[in-house]
Amino acid sequence: MDNKDKTNNIKILRDEYGITQKNLGEVVGMSQQAIGKMETGKRRIPDDILRKLSDYFHVSTDFILNRTTSRTTIDVNNEIKKLIYENYSTLSEMQNFTLDEQRFIIQMIVNLKKLRK
Known part of the structure; x- marks a missing residue:
């Protein structure tokens, strides 16, 4: 699976929440440009940012990385x-x-x- 496939759910989630790349960048402590590069697969998502995205969107990290269609993990x-x-x-x-x-x-x-x- 290429990097773009792994990261394409960031934009989907951002659109669902109605926030801009700039707004999301402020939430996770990154620039708008960095968010854009992660969405297009031009930049790897750092582990700490992945956790922040997961917490913010209330979804699993696997969903963000497009490893599953299930949005949550189950204990x-x-x-x-x-x-x-x-x-x-x-x-x-x-x-x-x-x-x-x-x-x-x-x-x-x-x-x-x-x-x-």
Whole structure:
């Protein structure tokens, strides 16, 4: 995946929030030009800026880097505990699944909840 593909969600998020490159630069401590270069893939996103963008837009760093279409990360352990507590009889077998299977199941449940709203 080239650098442009990894960074194209910055502009999408900025547009959704209705802010300019200059405004975003002020939020994360960078110039308008630096933001523009990151959006076009001409500049790598420094790790500290990536975290600031993630916090500001309330999305995962993986979403910003276009590694996933899911905007948030899931704390698997807390979600499993909550689901097991709420639905013990249905989910008591959850512990028999691999971590990847657990993540998949939780993501499916989260997505279904979003669809119902």
